[in-house]
Structures are given as C-alpha cells and as structure tokens.
Amino acid sequence: TECSPPTADANVSQYACLRRTTTENHNKIFTDVLEELAENSEFNESKGPCLAFRRAASVLKSLPSAVHCLGAIQGLPCLGEHTKAVMEEILIFGRSFKVEEVQSDERYQALKLFTSVFGVGPKTAEKWYRRGLRSLKEILAEPNIQLNRMQRAGFLYYRDISKAVSKTEAKALRSIIEETAHWIAPDSILALTGGFRRGKEYGHDVDFLLTMPEMGKEEGLLLRVIDRLRDQGILLYCEHQGSTVDMSKLPSRRFEAMDHFEKCFLILRLEEGQMERDEGLQKDPGESRGWRAVRVDLVAPPVDRYAFALLGWTGSRQFERDLRRFARKERGMCLDNHALYDKTKKLFLPATSEEDIFAHLGLEYVEPWQRNA
Numbered sequence: 001t002e003c004s005p006p007t008a009d010a011n012v013s014q015y016a017c018l019r020r021t022t023t024e025n026h027n028k029i030f031t032d033v034l035e036e037l038a039e040n041s042e043f044n045e046s047k048g049p050c051l052a053f054r055r056a057a058s059v060l061k062s063l064p065s066a067v068h069c070l071g072a073i074q075g076l077p078c079l080g081e082h083t084k085a086v087m088e089e090i091l092i093f094g095r096s097f098k099v100e101e102v103q104s105d106e107r108y109q110a111l112k113l114f115t116s117v118f119g120v121g122p123k124t125a126e127k128w129y130r131r132g133l134r135s136l137k138e139i140l141a142e143p144n145i146q147l148n149r150m151q152r153a154g155f156l157y158y159r160d161i162s163k164a165v166s167k168t169e170a171k172a173l174r175s176i177i178e179e180t181a182h183w184i185a186p187d188s189i190l191a192l193t194g195g196f197r198r199g200k201e202y203g204h205d206v207d208f209l210l211t212m213p214e215m216g217k218e219e220g221l222l223l224r225v226i227d228r229l230r231d232q233g234i235l236l237y238c239e240h241q242g243s244t245v246d247m248s249k250l251p252s253r254r255f256e257a258m259d260h261f262e263k264c265f266l267i268l269r270l271e272e273g274q275m276e277r278d279e280g281l282q283k284d285p286g287e288s289r290g291w292r293a294v295r296v297d298l299v300a301p302p303v304d305r306y307a308f309a310l311l312g313w314t315g316s317r318q319f320e321r322d323l324r325r326f327a328r329k330e331r332g333m334c335l336d337n338h339a340l341y342d343k344t345k346k347l348f349l350p351a352t353s354e355e356d357i358f359a360h361l362g363l364e365y366v367e368p369w370q371r372n373a
C-alpha cells in the first residue's frame with residue numbers, strides 16, 4: 001500500500017529524555033484516548049497497563065508527523081498490543097470503542113469528577129464512590145462527610161480552578177509574586193517552572209521556584225512572601241509545608257513521591273483589570289466579577305539544590321519518570337528533585353545548572369520546550 005513508515009527509521013528511543021517533544025502534538029487523536037485509558041487503569045490500580053498507555057502516548061507525542069496507518073508505527077518502542085488495537089480502531093472507525101466503554105462507565109465518571117477537585121486523590125474519590133455518591137452536589141449535601149481544609153477550598157473555588165490558566169494570567173502572577181518577593185528581599189530569585197516553562201499556552205496551575213543567591217538566606221523568605229500576599233488581600237488559600245531536606249537520607253528511593261523542599265500550595269486572587277490592560281481586551285462588566293481564583297505552587301529550595309529542583313519541577317511528569325529510569329537503568333545513578341547520586345562511585349554529583357545534570361548523565365541537553373513528553 002502507500003502506507004509509508006516515516007517513523008520506523010527515526011530510531012526513536014524508549015526514553016523520553018532521549019527524545020525531543022514540543023507542545024505541537026500531531027497525534028492528539030491517539031494520545032488523548034491513550035491518556036484516558038491510562039487514567040482508567042490508574043483508578044483500577046493497574047499500574048502496569050497505566051504506565052504502558054502513558055509511555056505509548058508519550059512516544060506518539062514526539063513524532064514529527066501524524067500517524068495515518070499501522071505500518072507507520074512499526075519499530076517504534078513502547079507500543080504494545082493493547083495500544084496498537086486502540087490505534088487501529090481509531091484509524092479504521094475514527095473512534096475508539098474501548099475508550100467509549102470506559103467513558104460511559106459510572107465508576108470512571110465519578111472518580112474523574114471527584115479527583116478534579118483540588119485536594120481529592122484517587123483514595124478519597126473511591127471512598128465516596130463506594131458510599132454511593134455520584135455528583136459533587138451529593139458530596140456537599142452528605143452530612144457525614146468530613147472535608148479537610150484543602151478540599152473545602154477545592155469545592156469553594158471549583159469553578160475557577162477547573163478553568164485553564166492562560167499564559168497571560170501566568171505572566172501577571174509572575175509579576176505579582178516577583179514584586180512581592182523583591183519587596184522583602186531585593187536579590188531573591190523567582191523562576192517560572194512547570195508547563196509554562198515548557199512553553200504551554202494553558203495550564204492547570206502556575207509553578208514557581210523561589211530562592212536566594214546565598215545559601216541559607218532563603219530560610220523564612222517563603223513565609224514572609226505568604227504573609228505579604230495575605231496583607232495584599234490576594235491569598236485565598238495556603239497550605240505550607242516546611243523543609244524536611246535531610247541530605248543523609250538522599251536520594252530517596254520513592255521517586256514520584258513529594259520532595260522535601262519548603263513549599264506552599266496556594267490559591268490566589270487574580271484581578272482581571274491587569275489582564276485587560278495587558279491585552280487591550282474589552283470586557284462586559286456584567287459578565288464577570290472582575291477577578292478569578294488561580295492555583296499556584298511555590299517551592300523554595302536552597303540555592304545549592306536549585307538546578308535539581310528546577311529540573312524536577314519543570315516536568316513533564318513523563319519526562320521526569322524517564323530521566324530517573326534512564327539514570328537508574330543505563331547509568332547506575334539515582335536522580336531525584338534534590339540530588340544525583342552515582343551508585344558505583346558512591347558519591348553525589350554536584351550541579352549548578354540543568355546542563356550540568358544532563359552532562360553527568362551523558363545526555364545531550366534537552367531544552368525545557370522539548371520536554372513535553
């Protein structure tokens with residue numbers, strides 16, 4: 001047939017850190033479905049299939065063009081039988097019956113809805129489902145359910161924080177937090193991380209690193225920034241976690257787990273006036289209340305951990321997973337958000353930039369905008 005295999009000779013790696021993945025995804029019709037199947041596997045606690053679907057989606061995201069036939073994916077890594085069957089359905093029928101079955105499943109629908117609330121994980125969602133609850137209204141009306149502070153904020157601001165954050169909004173938040181941090185410590189450094197650093201147009205939150213050029217000077221800074229945001233009347237919610245960094249216990253075995261840096265998970269009030277000036281937009285005053293709530297993550301590593309924290313918080317999650325897997329399997333090294341440890345030489349490898357870390361791993365540098373794996 002005219003089905004040419006444009007990708008088979010591309011020598012695509014099984015590791016996302018050996019691929020370049022921009023925000024331009026030519027295979028969204030497949031990856032959206034595969035990611036939904038991955039999420040369903042996660043709800044069913046099927047770790048293997050979940051990872052397999054996520055890896056398959058990630059490989060397809062890195063391809064330079066759309067896949068039009070099964071022949072084109074021959075020789076690509078991480079595409080198993082289930083994935084190929086799903087892709088075949090989409091190629092032939094333009095839809096996947098497998099994913100439609102999942103989407104119409106009552107349990108999947110409920111767990112997806114419940115976990116969309118800030119502060120609600122799969123465990124809590126499952127508990128509510130087993131109690132017979134199916135909608136957010138039913139949860140709020142159920143007198144025996146004890147919501148924690150984070151979940152209460154999640155419900156209170158549900159409408160706003162389930163709405164995507166734009167790049168313009170992220171920039172406006174950056175200015176506000178930077179100004180606040182500089183007012184407290186003029187030489188403090190604020191860096192955008194997460195999806196917006198990778199060049200995404202929209203995100204579910206905005207992620208920042210905050211540090212000081214001199215070691216130890218970052219202590220107390222984050223709490224003062226939080227106080228100042230509160231004084232300005234823009235702090236709607238704050239969950240602060242103190243630092244629990246213990247270099248003697250590093251690097252931790254449980255990758256993917258939370259790191260030990262001082263951090264806070266915030267909900268901030270963003271005035272729309274600022275954006276209207278920025279974009280020259282005309283707003284119907286009757287249409288909006290003039291502000292929205294936005295989720296913000298603020299992490300405060302000490303400056304000697306900064307490069308590791310920046311690499312770890314830039315993502316994507318799949319890129320991070322594969323960096324760690326590559327380090328472990330191919331280099332006998334252990335990487336996390338705090339450090340890189342060489343298990344053969346039994347020593348920590350120092351780094352002051354992301355480039356240093358890639359070099360230690362014997363990897364070509366991958367730009368943040370190429371890490372959308």
Ligand code: ATP
Nearest residue numbers: 194195203204205258259312313314315316317320
């Ligand atoms: P989105 O646009 O949905 O926010 P994102 O890539 O920015 O996409 P986040 O969930 O904000 O996703 O996470 C950004 C990165 O920070 C991820 O790659 C993840 O590895 C890391 N990260 C997120 N939460 C934590 C945490 N609690 N502890 C350690 N690392 C985290």
Ligand code: MN
Nearest residue numbers: 194195205207
């Ligand atoms: Mn983010």
Ligand code: MN
Nearest residue numbers: 194205207297
């Ligand atoms: Mn985040």
